[in-house]
Amino acid sequence: MDRLKREFSTLTIVLIPVAIALNIAIGTLVLNLKVPLYLDSIGTVLVGALVGPWAGAVTGFLASFVWTLTGLFPQAIAWVGVAAIIGALAGAFRSGDWWEKWWKSILAGLITGVIAAILSAPIAAYVFGGVTGSGTDALVALFRATGLDMLGANMAQGVVSDPIDKAVTFFIIWAILRALPGRLKARFSGD
């Protein structure tokens, strides 16, 4: 309870909507740049890394609702749990100085990506019939053609796409954390 209170200072409450807007603004910017990444959890990872796992989880959770409310990607709400876990993991990596070295942040991103892929696959496979209505469906078709079942094909698609995306996301946040003055970072920290 104490930790929860410390993580949700007024500064955190104003940070979270900004982080959600970053998810959406950067997510759409990256889509227009036509790079095979999403970066649509970058704000969530930022909150986790700056404040802690609870604040990260809440950011991911609420970001899914906001994606749905804007009508840009209403299916986002189905992956609300995965979004929360990504934020929680970004916060959990604060212990054990994962955020100190650039290569450690990339490693943390890869781990988060694999976990996200494994958790997302059953939702796509069982709720949406194996598709997400986006470009990655082509990969699912490819893996189905190699003989994998629907869950396997969705997991394989996730393991191909998600770890790279999360590694880039975590690396960018690592660079941001380095650029921020320590005094400012200390004010966000929920430790």
Place this chain on the structure above:
Amino acid sequence: MSTPTLYLPRDSRLHHLHPLTKLALIGLAIVAGATLPVTLWVIAVYLLILMPLAAWGKVLPAFLRSSLLLIWPFALSLTLIQGFFAPGEHILLQLGPLSLKLEGIQLAADYTARILVWLSAVILLMLITRPDQLMLALTERGLPRQIGYIILTALQIIPRFQQRAETILDSQRARGLETEGNLVKRLRALVPLVAPLILSSILELDERAIALEARGFTRAGPRTSLTTLKDTAPQSAFRWLSLIVMLLLILARAAGWMTA
């Protein structure tokens, strides 16, 4: 309030319902879409419940446009992935080693109908409900008001952030940053585009926090709201009834009482 949401202000009876009543209505459609055993029944939820509701709310054209725009990528992917890879006996079309099967098409149609009901139900809710009234209704029922603040603020600032992202894109291009060309070039452009946006938004947080503190956001005690929501006894009864129907549908599906 300028938000990037779908809300369309109309003078309809549907718009004037309490936000929780609308939420119950939409929840009912979503649960029905998930639990009804027959594809045709699911399609009926769209045609006979959601579409008439949209017409009643005077938002039918926008409703049809949004739901079609959202469903076609699903319909396409599902037809290809389920049509070719789901197991089945009735081959419709043979393409080399791959075959399009009737069973797969039926499965694709079933998933498409359900996804259509889910997504269009959410779209309908957004078309007829102001986000701030929805959050107010939920806050009145015990949702922490911080959650309401976070969601409504996020909705409000998204357009500004998208604009700022565009400005940064333009200025970095003007300074010679290559944002087109091969993949490596486009990937290298990411950090100079994304970092200024994140850093500038972190640096303005203090002002926001002070503004909130100055207006007593963190103070304990009761709050008064600028807007009030009108609720009626029949609406409250309808909400309880919907809840019971939703539970019955889920129970019937889980216990296998409903069969095709």
